[in-house]
Amino acid sequence: MSNRKTKAAVIALFVTLATTGTILAASIPRGIPVGGAAHPEPITDKRPLIGPDSVTFGAYDPHGDFKDDPNSKIEHIFLPWEDVDLGTLSLADDYAQKRGRKLLITVEPWSWASDWRSTSEALLQGILAGKYDSNMAAVCSTAASLKSEVTIRWAQEMDETDNQFTWSHWKPSSYVAAYRRMVNVCRQHDKSAEFMWSPKGEPGLAAFYPGDDVVDVIGLSVFGLQQFDRDHFGVDRTFAQLLTPKYKLVQAFNKPVAVAELGYEGDSTYVDNWAANAAKRYAEFPKLTAVVYFNDKELYPWPKPYGLPNWRVVKEASF
Numbered sequence: 001m002s003n004r005k006t007k008a009a010v011i012a013l014f015v016t017l018a019t020t021g022t023i024l025a026a027s028i029p030r031g032i033p034v035g036g037a038a039h040p041e042p043i044t045d046k047r048p049l050i051g052p053d054s055v056t057f058g059a060y061d062p063h064g065d066f067k068d069d070p071n072s073k074i075e076h077i078f079l080p081w082e083d084v085d086l087g088t089l090s091l092a093d094d095y096a097q098k099r100g101r102k103l104l105i106t107v108e109p110w111s112w113a114s115d116w117r118s119t120s121e122a123l124l125q126g127i128l129a130g131k132y133d134s135n136m137a138a139v140c141s142t143a144a145s146l147k148s149e150v151t152i153r154w155a156q157e158m159d160e161t162d163n164q165f166t167w168s169h170w171k172p173s174s175y176v177a178a179y180r181r182m183v184n185v186c187r188q189h190d191k192s193a194e195f196m197w198s199p200k201g202e203p204g205l206a207a208f209y210p211g212d213d214v215v216d217v218i219g220l221s222v223f224g225l226q227q228f229d230r231d232h233f234g235v236d237r238t239f240a241q242l243l244t245p246k247y248k249l250v251q252a253f254n255k256p257v258a259v260a261e262l263g264y265e266g267d268s269t270y271v272d273n274w275a276a277n278a279a280k281r282y283a284e285f286p287k288l289t290a291v292v293y294f295n296d297k298e299l300y301p302w303p304k305p306y307g308l309p310n311w312r313v314v315k316e317a318s319f
Contacts, residue, residue: 046264046271047313048293054279056290058104060261065295065314067099075148076104076260076292081135082111086142093146102149104196104260104292107139109155109182110166120169127178136185144190153196153219153260154182159205164300172207183214198260201246209253217289218253219260220246224274225309226266228302236270239278240285247285258290263298263311 050057050071058074059066066072075096079089089105096103109132110117118126126132136154143150155167158175167175183195198219199205209215222242229237243259250257264274279291298308 045314046275048262048274048279048291049276050279053281055281055288057279057293058101058290059293059295061293061295063295063312063314065312066293070099072099073101074104074290074292075099075101076106078106078108079139080108080110080112081132081139086138089142089146093148096148102151103143103146104151104153105139105143106153106156106198106260107136108165109135117166120166123166124170124174124178127181128174133181133185136182137189140186140189140193143193149194150190150192151194151196151217152183152186152190153198154179154186156198156219156260157200157221158208159202160200161202162300162303172204175208176210179210180214183210196258196260199250201249203249205249212253212255215253215255217256217258218250219258220250221261222246222259222263222278223261223294223309223311224264224266224270225302225306226270228306229266236266236273239264239274240282243285243288247288251287255287256289257285257287258292259288260292261294262291263294263309265309265311 047066047069048057056073057071058076059072060076060078061067061072075092077092079086092103109123109127117123123132140152143152155165155175155178157165158168158170160168163169167178170178179197186193186195194216195214196217196219197210197215198221199208201220201222220243222239224237224239224242226236229235247257259278262278264271264278282288293313294311296312297310301308
């Protein structure tokens, strides 16, 4: 790792920790507030409503909007396995421990510095040849030292088709081989972590299923964008409507299901409906155990003209 990139990663980490109380580390930092206070004056608040019969709720929360929310029981962090200071995971552990939360760690098998990444094929061949065993071993050795309960989510949304992730270009059999290798490496260093296999929820995802022995929970992604719904479906779709086809594709695996990434954006009526219903228990989703909000602006553009939807529950006032 170059000194320049290491220094950038460490600086990004401490800026994030100082301003939000949570943790992210990378050469392209995610979750650092762009000017202004960490808690800006809200002009709307669309956090999910949590009641006594809700599923477990958590959040990826780089802005700290859920810092003092007792309803949040899962702290979701994203971690590249290159260009990162893993020692700082102990700060995320302390943050979660003080709030009675578990850790969901999404491990992305690349560097967040786009000019520092391997090609899709080189990454795959490197993984299968053992080149990246040490990367996974380092992540899992560090995770094993944490006090919080940890779930590892490796190489998410492998079934997506919008070219966001290097690993989504792999054939299903190649992905399965890579996933299984990484879980087996991880288990040598962390005996207590659980593992989340996390497709986006597209048709054909079953071909990427790596096997019951390496999956403890299945994660799905559910994002509701009102304008997209109206343009493509002529109606405002609900959380249940978007989850239904995804859930049907994974229910036969007989594993607990979580919405690992949840977000919604639209007018007040649309947002209120999603907020009131996203964390409910549904008879038609008996294996749904948790929803985890993605509390940030989208990082990868939706198809034109939708750009980067802002899923954040608390919006900054603009003057």
